[in-house]
Amino acid sequence: MMHPINIEVNMHxxxxxxxxxxxxxxxxxxxxxxxxxxTVVYSSIDERFxxxxxxxxxxxxxxxxxVENSPHFKISTTYLTAKRCLDLxxxxxxxxxxxxxxxVVAILIKLDSKGPVFFSQERVGKKGRIFxxxxxxxxxxxxxxxxxxxxxxxxxxxxxxVGRVLRKSKIDELPQLFNVIKGDMSLVGPRPxxxxxxxxxxxxxxxxxRRHDVIPGITGLAQLRNGxxxxxxxxxxxxxxxxxxIKKMGMAIDFRLLAETFLxxxxxxx
Numbered sequence: 001m002m003h004p005i006n007i008e009v010n011m012h013x014x015x016x017x018x019x020x021x022x023x024x025x026x027x028x029x030x031x032x033x034x035x036x037x038x039t040v041v042y043s044s045i046d047e048r049f050x051x052x053x054x055x056x057x058x059x060x061x062x063x064x065x066x067v068e069n070s071p072h073f074k075i076s077t078t079y080l081t082a083k084r085c086l087d088l089x090x091x092x093x094x095x096x097x098x099x100x101x102x103x104v105v106a107i108l109i110k111l112d113s114k115g116p117v118f119f120s121q122e123r124v125g126k127k128g129r130i131f132x133x134x135x136x137x138x139x140x141x142x143x144x145x146x147x148x149x150x151x152x153x154x155x156x157x158x159x160x161x162v163g164r165v166l167r168k169s170k171i172d173e174l175p176q177l178f179n180v181i182k183g184d185m186s187l188v189g190p191r192p193x194x195x196x197x198x199x200x201x202x203x204x205x206x207x208x209x210r211r212h213d214v215i216p217g218i219t220g221l222a223q224l225r226n227g228x229x230x231x232x233x234x235x236x237x238x239x240x241x242x243x244x245x246i247k248k249m250g251m252a253i254d255f256r257l258l259a260e261t262f263l264x265x266x267x268x269x270x
Contacts, residue, residue, distance in 0.1 A: 050200060053232040057205050060236055067207030067239070073246050075214070082251060087187050091180040098174055105136055105162075105171060112162040115141030118175060123192035126215045130195060131184040134175040138163030170265045176218050188254045189217025190242040201235065211242045214249070219261040221245040221253075 057064060106117045119137040122130050139158040159167060166172035179185040185192065190211040193201070202208045222241035229235050245253070 049232065050204065053201070053204050053235065056232040056236050061206075063240075064206040064208075067210050067243055070207075070210070073213060073249075075246075075249055079250055083186060083188075083254065084183075086251075086254070087180050090187055091177040094174070094177050095181075098177075101171070102174070105166065108162045109137055109160075113140060113160045122195055123216070124195055124198045124212060125184055125192055126212055128209065128212050131179070131182075131192075133185075133192060134178055136166050136172040136175060138166050138172050170261075173218055180218065183215075186215045186217045187219065188245075188257050189215050189220050190245065191220060191223055191238075192216035205235070205239065207243075208239060210246070211239065214246055219257060221257060224257060224260050224264065 109115075109117050115137055117137060119135050119139075120132045121135075123133045125131050138160065139156070140160060163172070176185060180187060198208070220242070221244060222238040225241055226234055226238050229238055
C-alpha cells in the first residue's frame, strides 16, 4: 500500500508538470524563479492621480456634461430578453464545460500560495446597486490589508505566480459566470468598478454614472479596446467606449465582442 506522503508528493509533481506545460504553451510567465515571499510595498491611487484626473475632466468638460445631460438610452425589451437568455444559456453551459478546469485551477492556487481559492469583492452594478463579484484569487492573501483599496495594474506586483497565468489567460474571470446566472452581470457590458473608486470618479467626471444604466459585463468594448485603466486618460476613454456600447447595444455587437474576446483568450492577448 502506497504511503500517504508518497501520494501527496506524486500529486505535487504531476500538478507541477501540468502547470509548466500550461506555461510553455501560453508563454504567460518568464520569471519563474522569483521569490514568492519577497516583500513588496504597495500604494493605492493617490491624490496625484485624482488631480491628474481633474485635469482630464476639465479638458473634456463638454463631453462629460453632454453624457450627463443626455436622455436615457432607449434599449429594446426584445433585445434585453434575448440577451438574458443568451447569458443564462452560455453561463450554464460554460460552467458545465469548465468544471474540470475549475478543479485543476483550484489545486494550482492552493499549491502556489496561502489563502482561499476564490476571491470576492464589492462592485457597482446597474442603477448603482452593490453586488459581490467572484473570481479565482490571483493575488497574495490579504493584499490590501495594510494599504486599503489599491488600483489593479497589468503587471501588479501583488500577483502570485499562478495568478499571473490566470490573469494573462483570463481564466480568473470564469467564476463570474455565477454572477451572470444570478443576474448581477451579463456576458457583455461595461466592466463593474469598486464603490470606493466609483464615488471619486463620479465626483470628478460628470456623467460617469451613466455606465450604470445597464447591467455590467465580463467583457465589453472598453475592455477589448482600452485594456487596463492605468492612467486618467484611460478612464476617460473607457467611459467613451462604454457610452458608445450602450448607444449601440444589440445582439450583433454582443456576438462580435464575444468573438473578439474568445480570440483574445485563445491567443493569450496582453
